[in-house]
Amino acid sequence: MAKKKTIDWALAPAPENKDHITIKPQYELFIGGKWVKPKSGKYFDTINPANEQKLARIAEANEADVDAAVKAARKAYQGPWGKMPASERAKYIYRIARLMQEKARELAVIESMDGGKAIRESRDIDIPLAAAHFFYYAGWADKISYAFPGKQTSPLGVAGQVIPWNFPLLMASWKLAPALACGNTVVLKPAETTPLTALKLAEIIQEADLPEGVVNIVTGAGATGAAVVNHPDVNKVAFTGSTNVGKLIQRSTAGSGKKLTLELGGKAANIIFADATIDQAVEGIVNGIYFNQGHVCCAGSRLYVEEAVYDEVLRKLKHRMNSLVVGDPLDKNTDIGAINSKEQLGTINKYLKIGQEEGSDMFQPTCDLPSKGFWCPPTLFTNVAQSARISQEEIFGPVLAVQTFRTMDEVLQKANNTPYGLSAGVWTDKGSKIFNMTTKLRAGVIWANTFNKFDPTSPFGGYKESGYGREGGVHGLGAYLNLN
Numbered sequence: 313m314a315k316k317k318t319i320d321w322a323l324a325p326a327p328e329n330k331d332h333i334t335i336k337p338q339y340e341l342f343i344g345g346k347w348v349k350p351k352s353g354k355y356f357d358t359i360n361p362a363n364e365q366k367l368a369r370i371a372e373a374n375e376a377d378v379d380a381a382v383k384a385a386r387k388a389y390q391g392p393w394g395k396m397p398a399s400e401r402a403k404y405i406y407r408i409a410r411l412m413q414e415k416a417r418e419l420a421v422i423e424s425m426d427g428g429k430a431i432r433e434s435r436d437i438d439i440p441l442a443a444a445h446f447f448y449y450a451g452w453a454d455k456i457s458y459a460f461p462g463k464q465t466s467p468l469g470v471a472g473q474v475i476p477w478n479f480p481l482l483m484a485s486w487k488l489a490p491a492l493a494c495g496n497t498v499v500l501k502p503a504e505t506t507p508l509t510a511l512k513l514a515e516i517i518q519e520a521d522l523p524e525g526v527v528n529i530v531t532g533a534g535a536t537g538a539a540v541v542n543h544p545d546v547n548k549v550a551f552t553g554s555t556n557v558g559k560l561i562q563r564s565t566a567g568s569g570k571k572l573t574l575e576l577g578g579k580a581a582n583i584i585f586a587d588a589t590i591d592q593a594v595e596g597i598v599n600g601i602y603f604n605q606g607h608v609c610c611a612g613s614r615l616y617v618e619e620a621v622y623d624e625v626l627r628k629l630k631h632r633m634n635s636l637v638v639g640d641p642l643d644k645n646t647d648i649g650a651i652n653s654k655e656q657l658g659t660i661n662k663y664l665k666i667g668q669e670e671g672s673d674m675f676q677p678t679c680d681l682p683s684k685g686f687w688c689p690p691t692l693f694t695n696v697a698q699s700a701r702i703s704q705e706e707i708f709g710p711v712l713a714v715q716t717f718r719t720m721d722e723v724l725q726k727a728n729n730t731p732y733g734l735s736a737g738v739w740t741d742k743g744s745k746i747f748n749m750t751t752k753l754r755a756g757v758i759w760a761n762t763f764n765k766f767d768p769t770s771p772f773g774g775y776k777e778s779g780y781g782r783e784g785g786v787h788g789l790g791a792y793l794n795l796n
């Protein structure tokens with residue numbers, strides 16, 4: 313565990329036990345309810361980014377494998393799943409939720425090992441929220457007509473879903489639970505660096521006795537994702553990932569008749585007014601950007617502080633940054649775990665260099681980082697221009713760009729001046745200011761006096777280049793239905 317030089321205390325190591333987990337040395341593809349060797353004959357390794365050790369060998373699906381998965385999904389759709397009463401479907405979805413809860417500890421440890429996130433987060437946020445999504449949508453399965461009064465609802469068919477590495481099991485749940493509740497069948501592709509919890513979910517799905525082929529999980533890299541998205545027998549594409557790949561998918565699905573939802577990148581503004589409770593706001597800033605190593609699409613990566621409280625906020629923020637623990641993701645005291653991959657660390661380091669070259673001042677607390685693995689200490693840039701790349705482009709790491717403002721109009725203009733529009737945060741004592749800001753900020757999710765709070769009942773999604781369509785809540789059902 314990393315020990316801070318800037319503080320005169322260090323917490324004793326408190327590692328989470330990993331004796332209770334099972335990771336097989338090799339995982340095949342999950343197609344038609346069975347573990348199937350890839351026709352590609354290829355495998356890749358998934359590693360633990362905190363120590364670079366191999367965790368398992370994972371099958372790499374090619375087009376023929378994806379075709380087999382789509383065929384299995386179509387067969388299940390035309391067969392048992394399509395014919396099943398919705399109230400029966402709900403029971404399976406409940407069963408998955410219950411099994412996820414029962415195995416929550418194992419899932420949390422594996423999530424932290426495969427992706428690098430702090431155990432506190434996988435244990436308290438990712439896994440409980442993932443189960444909550446299955447519970448929530450299980451409840452909707454036989455009540456869908458009430459969600460859309462006056463409309464005829466029917467499932468779309470086979471959904472092809474592609475997800476990123478920052479919330480692996482949670483993203484899988486966001487995608488699978490509403491799709492199943494609405495009566496669709498699914499082919500899901502997890503990210504190359506974090507396939508393990510999706511594969512554990514496949515084991516849960518087997519244990520829940522879901523009819524064969526209702527959920528198929530095909531592992532691989534970008535080419536596997538492209539094969540899922542471009543398969544002609546897929547009726548719906550749901551993608552979460554980068555804006556660049558989102559644009560590619562939009563182009564490749566255009567004119568195909570496939571229904572499409574895209575959850576893409578973000579560059580959220582976190583706005584602190586002088587009348588905010590500053591100590592609480594500082595916690596919110598830390599949570600907004602350093603939570604999950606900043607690997608959060610809706611991270612509060614741009615901080616706007618009203619000039620009158622700038623000095624106070626900066627002093628308190630730096631003080632707080634000095635006490636953040638960076639290190640072993642499995643340690644219960646860790647605040648900031650490992651960066652997900654060598655590649656992502658390279659991207660973050662590139663932006664740290666760009667920020668300094670652009671003339672901004674960089675602050676990082678001094679900490680000893682482990683010698684193996686991929687690490688980035690919490691980072692703060694001040695003296696940042698609105699046009700600076702670190703304030704315009706998504707970094708996807710624990711890097712915050714700070715600016716000041718004097719008036720509400722000024723901060724609105726600055727906050728909205730980005731190609732993205734996924735989320736924002738407003739900190740103030742005045743309810744009227746909150747309502748004024750929320751009607752004018754162009755972001756899909758706006759938090760007031762809090763940040764990074766998620767709930768299955770609440771819709772989530774972006775404006776502009778952050779994508780379109782909503783996941784979560786009643787809105788999330790519409791994306792998986794024909795509405796006539």
Ligand code: NAP
Pocket residue numbers: 474475476477478479501502503504505532533534535536537538539541552553554555557558560561574575576577578608609610706708734774778779
């Ligand atoms: P990414 O490169 O776009 O990858 C996302 C997924 O797409 C991965 O499974 C990836 O496979 C796959 N993929 C890559 N190329 C593809 C292609 N041509 N066709 C189909 N699939 C393809 O994104 P990332 O860098 O891993 O993830 C971080 C990004 O996700 C950030 O921009 C973040 O903001 C965004 N994100 C958005 C949300 C949201 O809800 N708005 C949530 C989380 C993350 P590989 O794993 O092999 O690359």
Ligand code: MG
Pocket residue numbers: 358359360361425426427505506507
């Ligand atoms: Mg991994």
